[in-house]
Amino acid sequence: MSNVFTFFEFTRGSYxxxxxxxxxxxxxxxxxxxxxxxxxxxxAYNLIxxxxxxGALIPGMRLRGQVxxxxxxxxxxxxxxxxxxxxxxxxxxxxxxxxFRVVPLSLKDAKDIGELRRLLExxxxxxxxxxxxxxxxxxxxxxxxxxxxxxxxxxxxxxxFTALEHRxxxxxxxxxxxxxxxxxxxxxxxxxxxxxxxxRLSRTRTxxxxxxxxxxxxxxxxxxxRDADTAAAxxxxxxxRTTDAVEKHLSEQISDGTASS
Numbered sequence: 264m265s266n267v268f269t270f271f272e273f274t275r276g277s278y279x280x281x282x283x284x285x286x287x288x289x290x291x292x293x294x295x296x297x298x299x300x301x302x303x304x305x306x307a308y309n310l311i312x313x314x315x316x317x318g319a320l321i322p323g324m325r326l327r328g329q330v331x332x333x334x335x336x337x338x339x340x341x342x343x344x345x346x347x348x349x350x351x352x353x354x355x356x357x358x359x360x361x362x363f364r365v366v367p368l369s370l371k372d373a374k375d376i377g378e379l380r381r382l383l384e385x386x387x388x389x390x391x392x393x394x395x396x397x398x399x400x401x402x403x404x405x406x407x408x409x410x411x412x413x414x415x416x417x418x419x420x421x422x423x424f425t426a427l428e429h430r431x432x433x434x435x436x437x438x439x440x441x442x443x444x445x446x447x448x449x450x451x452x453x454x455x456x457x458x459x460x461x462x463r464l465s466r467t468r469t470x471x472x473x474x475x476x477x478x479x480x481x482x483x484x485x486x487x488x489r490d491a492d493t494a495a496a497x498x499x500x501x502x503x504r505t506t507d508a509v510e511k512h513l514s515e516q517i518s519d520g521t522a523s524s
Contacts, residue, residue, distance in 0.1 A: 307337050307345035315354050315365055316459050317428070323367040326355060352453060370513045373461045377506030380458040383451040384502060385495045387439035392491045395441035400487055406434040407483045414476045428463065434479060438486055438498075458502075461509040478504075 311331070314320045331342050346363045349355040355363045391399065410430040416423065432455070442448050478501050485494035 303337060303341040304344040304348075307335060307341040308348050310335050311342075311345050312349060312352075312354060312456070315349070316456050317425070318460065318463055320365050322365055322460075324365045325361075326363040326365065328362065352456070354456065368461060368513065370510060372457075373506065373509050373513055376454060376457045376461060377502065377509070380451075380454050381499055381502045381506075383447065383454055384435075384439070384498055387442045387444075387447050387451050388486070388494055388498055389491045390444060390447070391439045391441040392486055392489055392494060394443055395486075399437075399441040402437040402440060403434075403483055403486060406430070406437040407479060410434045410479060411476055414479070428459070432459070434483075438482070458505075461513075462505050 311320070311326075320326070326346065328339055328342055328346075331337075332339060335342070346355055346357075350357050350363065354366055356366050357363055395403075410427075410433070413423070413427045413430050435455070439448065439451065478497070482494060482497045482501065485497055
């Protein structure tokens, strides 16, 4: 995505002021070739979806059409189509004539999404282990190696965490990539996006205390050994630790009165 726009971490400051200042400086402008209408809609969907999942568009934020048009350098039609699609994905909420808003985070949703992610991930992983061939093994090994390199680094920079999240997803996608159920993989991918929004809350808070490298290595070894039961048990523990960390963080925010609503 680096050839489309420069990523900036979005804070809780004024959305309109922030976006107006950065638009004037030339950020977020589409610089690729002219796209067809359907492709523009898909492009808008991917851009907005990524920024919602990453937290750049913060939970509860009102999404104004004109501001989004300036932000991404797109016209009104693809933005509207993208928002309607994101509403069906439950990443944005339509509020009648008021437009759209990023779906807020909640402790209840964190629990529900975490449990659903666990159920889908286990079934997809088991199916993938049963069906995976040499190409699947190569993909798992390669994505783990690239993730391990980033996980072993020590940095608090935004670019570091962006790379870490990207490689983490590639590894988990690789593990289930041989699953031959399109319904299962589509549902798993949708829930992954929702879980990712919550999971990123826990990343900086648990990085020092959690040994993610060891968790991922054990998961890879079990999958490549075709030990589906062990792999399923490991992914359940891995995801539960993430969900527990998210719930703890949200509970603390609620206690402090800083949780988004």
